[in-house]
Amino acid sequence: MQSSKPTFEKFHARDNEEPKEIFMEITECRTADIVTLSLSGKLDGTTAKTFEEKILTRIDSGDRRIIIDVAELQYVSSAGLRVFMLAAKRLDGANGKLVLCGFKKTIPYHTLNRILDPVRETFDTAGFFTIFSTYGSHEDAIEGVQA
Numbered sequence: 001m002q003s004s005k006p007t008f009e010k011f012h013a014r015d016n017e018e019p020k021e022i023f024m025e026i027t028e029c030r031t032a033d034i035v036t037l038s039l040s041g042k043l044d045g046t047t048a049k050t051f052e053e054k055i056l057t058r059i060d061s062g063d064r065r066i067i068i069d070v071a072e073l074q075y076v077s078s079a080g081l082r083v084f085m086l087a088a089k090r091l092d093g094a095n096g097k098l099v100l101c102g103f104k105k106t107i108p109y110h111t112l113n114r115i116l117d118p119v120r121e122t123f124d125t126a127g128f129f130t131i132f133s134t135y136g137s138h139e140d141a142i143e144g145v146q147a
Helices: 048-060 078-093 118-126 138-146
Strands: 007-012 025-031 034-043 065-076 097-101 133-135
Touching: 025 048, 034 048, 034 078, 034 138, 048 065, 048 078, 065 078, 065 118, 065 138, 078 097, 078 118, 097 138, 133 138
Parallel strands: 034 065, 065 097, 097 133
Antiparallel strands: 007 025, 025 034
């Protein structure tokens, strides 16, 4: 395995709005031939287009191993889910691989003190855990995307 020093890039959706607004931030990190896009904030109808452009640009430029880290993502709408599916289909057709990491660990629903994770619940409700490979840590995701 060839490794290189990670490179980082940040992009803010809704930069032109008031600071009190919750925006989405995309941080890109590249290690060798693996691109990690870390999402934070809200992935909704307004910010999904930015995420779509970012990930499809990576795929169109030849990247075939992509990890999406959702550890700092607070919310995802159906528009955001659509981008995940679109990217997965595009990568699948190009013999690539998309994996996810960073979902918060949850405890059973019947437990009163459980940690709420709206992103995990949205993915679960949509059935996306049966579609995407998910990993608990970024390191595990790197191993998974290389497999």
